[in-house]
Amino acid sequence: MRSSEATDPDAGPGPVLTVGSTAVIYLLDDERVVRRYREQHDLSREVEIMRHLGAHGFPVPEVFAAHGLDLEMERLHGPTLLQSLAAGETGIPEAGHLLADLHRRLHAVPPPPGERDGVVHLALHPANVILSERHGPVLVDWEVARTGPAALDVAVTAVIIAEVAVDEDDVEYSKAARALLAAFLTAADDDPVPHLAQAVRIRGEDPSLVPGETALVEPAAELVRHFCTL
Ligand SMILES: Nc1ncnc2c1ncn2[C@@H]1O[C@H](COP(=O)(O)OP(=O)(O)O)[C@@H](O)[C@H]1O
Ligand SMILES: [Mg+2]
Structure with missing residues (x-):
């Protein structure tokens, strides 16, 4: 179901890296990805937690920006x-x-x-x-x-x-x-x-x-x- 442009992977900010159940990950460039939620979603807790952990030296992707349904973060290079x-x-x-x-x-x-x-x-x-x-x-x-x-x-x-x-x-x-x-x-x-x-x-x-x-x-x-x- 495509209820808005934001749910259409083709309309993303870059090539699709992975399509998950609640979010799509797009490549912005060699250094950045965007995790875009498909539905109305409050990113604030996720962002606070990631920043808190990063500040204490725990290995999380660096968060660059969060706006609307988009979480822009550091792109990691390597296999899962x-x-x-x-x-x-x-x-x-x-x-x-x-x-x-x-x-x-x-x-x-x-x-x-x-x-x-x-x-x-x-x-x-x-x-x-x-x-x-x-x-x-x-x-x-x-x-x-x-x-x-x-x-x-x-x-x-x-x-x-x-x-x-x-x-x-x-x-x-x-x-x-x-x-x-x-x-x-x-x-x-x-x-x-x-x-x-x-x-x-x-x-x-x-x-x-x-x-x-x-x-x-x-x-x-x-x-x-x-x-x-x-
Ligand atoms: N910051 C990142 N840099 C590079 N690849 C990523 C990054 N975040 C996620 N990925 C890739 O996208 C996949 C899905 O991301 P994830 O955040 O686990 O979303 P979901 O499981 O909800 O689809 C990960 O298994 C990984 O392969
Ligand atoms: Mg996952």
Whole structure:
């Protein structure tokens, strides 16, 4: 459905880099991209969180400007962790460590002014990590980030990986996800089990899930529980 010019990728500020469920990413030039939301959306929380984290040395793209539905930020050069895993450039144990390390660093950042809890990303998975040539691993996609308990963030990551592990459509992919889940849970500091119910609710609200994927969320949480009680 095309309700306005802004929802038409052809009418964007540059070539389309990726089309996501809620936003399209356009290339502006070699240094900048624009994340443009398709629907009315308040960018202020996302921008505040990214700036807060950047100011504390956490690896996020630098925000250059935010106006209307557009978030203009630093363009990162490099594959996502998912692409790197698929290409065999990053091994599964290494990827598990890398994800756990990003959680640790994120949750070590002091809470934003006036907040009790620190920032949680709530979608910290391999497609949201860009292995930047210049900065090392950088975490993108701060749309659903907010403040909350660190272990909830770990629980959401574990459930997302486990969704792939319990999906029997692709056996090889499923096996790799199982191994990544084990590596991540071993490397992570926090116990996700007390937060699994909340993680399931958060995953159920993900607008990018199709009905078949929603059915994987509960079995995924069960798999995480199983791995944590071994
Ligand atoms: N700042 C950036 N620089 C380069 N590529 C980016 C940047 N932000 C996002 N991307 C690419 O676009 C993809 C989608 O971006 P993301 O913010 O995760 O949106 P969504 O998952 O909602 O589609 C990422 O996986 C990454 O490949
Ligand atoms: Mg994403």
